[in-house]
Amino acid sequence: MKIFNEEIAILTTIFINNADINVKSKQEKFLVNNFQFYGILTSKRKPLVKSLLNKWNKTLPLAIKKELFRELYLQKNREFQYTAMEFLSLWWKQNLNFNDLDWLLLIIKHNIWWDTTDYFDNIIGVLIFSNSDISIRNQYLFKLINDSNFWMQRIAIQTQLMFKEKTNFDLLFTLITPLLLTPNFYLIRAIGWALRNAKRVNESKVNNFIKINNVSKKIISVINEH
Template identity: 30%
Template sequence: MRLAETIRARLAAAADPSRAPGMQAYMKSAMPYLGVSAVPLRQICKTIFADLRFETAGHWQAEVLAIWRGAGFREERYAAIELTGLRAARAFQRFDVLPMYEELIVTGAWWDYVDAIAAHRLLPILRSDGATMRQAMLAWAVDADMWKRRSAILCQLDAKGQTDLDLLYACIAPLIGSKEFFLRKAIGWALRHYARIDPAEVARYVDEHPELSNLSRREALKHIAG
């Protein structure tokens, strides 16, 4: 049985149809849910993916996209995202896989998918192919697609003390006056994460940028005393 078929069968077997409508309503999702919550979903993925090995990045990407593109339920796409973070795929997290992540972001087009990819999958590429990825994120920050713009802001969320502040601020700059909730929230979220490392720098940045929305400002300063 192909990997995509195995995932679909195991998720269907674990489904709780009574939970599905509430999950779909909460996520405001056009795609239906099976009714599999996060913990059992991750356990199913862990079990199925445990012994997977991929000869090439192309093979790994093909499996991810087969699950993603063929999905009839939202949990199946969550499984595809789990597969992108597999330990066996760490060596493949280079710039040439960015088009796959771009497809997932653009076609997923909602915060649950996008944030999982932007916050946890783009940084390894930035670390392995810095200059090229930096230019790509600067281009994404002004892209017509709002979810790519959000991803550019969030791509260093896990970077901590290794955050490239010039890149972060450059990705925020063209969006700083946006009225789009998801962009305002992303700006505040990214700044709040960096405030854990250097609260004085974030306070300085916020103070020097009165054009930040109230939402971005509030999120950025959330854990800064005074």
């Protein structure tokens, strides 16, 4: 396995040189002090690392890209995870498939929170539904929805969030039905968003589902937002 000391050192220097203690305090508070930040706004950080990420994307073979993504993502400060995600965005569509799901999920379970799950849910969804075998992809989703880690459940719920007319309503309803009375804030939000987006595609189907199921008032409140 390649050691990425140089790449990590370059990014660390960039982050330290552009850190702002006031931004750091606000960012850490925003994520309930669960994670450490250097203190750099996304709008400032992205231009600072863009050329590096593009260079690594163009020059590194896929196996090394995957290793570099992992090493960046496993670093302590949140800026590294965001940078890793931006690096992944440059090449995952052309290079990852269903068989990469276990690899990717194992990495993103590290320091997982809503800001990372909400980035990866669409990627996970695209990779799962790229498998033409319905039984295999459904089995994978059921594995996620039954995971003891509720962030994995949130990802399962949100895999079709951006699918619009391609949404599999029966599958979505099957996934969320056991969780309709969950007290978990992050799952309530995920279910509400999933049903709200689905309702925009087929209002009658979602309304009928709500009518015949014991959907919590908190979820209904999320559905009716905006």
